[in-house]
Amino acid sequence: DDDYAWKVMERATKYPFNDESDMYETLKMGIEGAYDPNGRYIKLRRHHPYSYGEEKDVPLRKRPEEKFPGEWRDKWEEGGYDTVSWPPEDIIEEDYFSFIRKKTIKNLKNQRIKIEEFKSSMMDGIAIKETIRNWAFKQKIYVKNIQQIHGRIDTIVVIFDEDNEGEKEKYPYKLTWLAEHDRESDMAFYSTFPGAYLIGPGISHVEVGGLLSIFPAIYLRPIFDPFFDFEFRDTKNKAERLLKAAILYSKEKYIAYAAEKPPRKYFFSLAGIKNRELVYIPLDNFSQESLKTIKHIHILAGRDKRKVAHNYIFLND
16 A cells, blocks of 8 residues: 555654643653653653755746736636647556556466475476465465456556436536557546646646556547447446446457446446456555546646746646
8 A cells, every 4th residue: 555654654643632631640741851650851852963965946837827817717717618638647647557557467476476385497487485484384485377468458447436327416517538649548527627736827727536547558439438338338437437438449369447346346347248358446556646637637728828838837835
């Protein structure tokens, strides 16, 4: 769990409320130290000396403000339906998609490791844990036999929120984005409305509820278009629509599905019919900080906004 350190810190920094009962003796402490209930002085000191370095000014980037009220909104409306992404952000997103694909293959390999008793071959190395666990009783060495993975991953689905029907729709906007060059993937996602939260002239921040990425690009259909509803009659929400599209349009054997809970068994069966295999990965396997890379993105109202986007989008924030 990549969030282990965060959980430890959260646990370590939680302090109980002051207990005013007489069950425990109270010790009042200051910066220098304190007296215990027996009157003994306790001095606090660091185990390692700390030297104060030279103070330095840290430059903070600030977004330019509107030249006049409504400037950013006017620029957004000028763009109309010509929405594009920002290339530097695309690179970071594609790198993260690649990371998910590699992590999925690694998980597959770990699931298919067979532990066998050593006989004549070391195979893929000694299984240290299994050997130590059984040494006291059997005094035998165990080795790993890693099964080969035949197939790759071109399609991934990441679901942050299923946004089920019947509930108040949190992510009403649906879009299919085609790759602009051979280093980008085709994407389909649902998110908050572009234009609802503007951070610059014609530059909007959106929060993604779920996404589909296929690489190499295949010229993905506009899967949320009502014209294709007949292909998705067996889906219950937008998340399942993305998953079925992944099964229908993927070219490789394995499909990565990252979400808080696994999909319905129906989709595992459907994938099997299409000679595909769904690989479920809990979202907890990824750092919440790193997931923001693909959960919070920016949409520009026209290609001309790319020239000024760097003044408003800070990727290292």
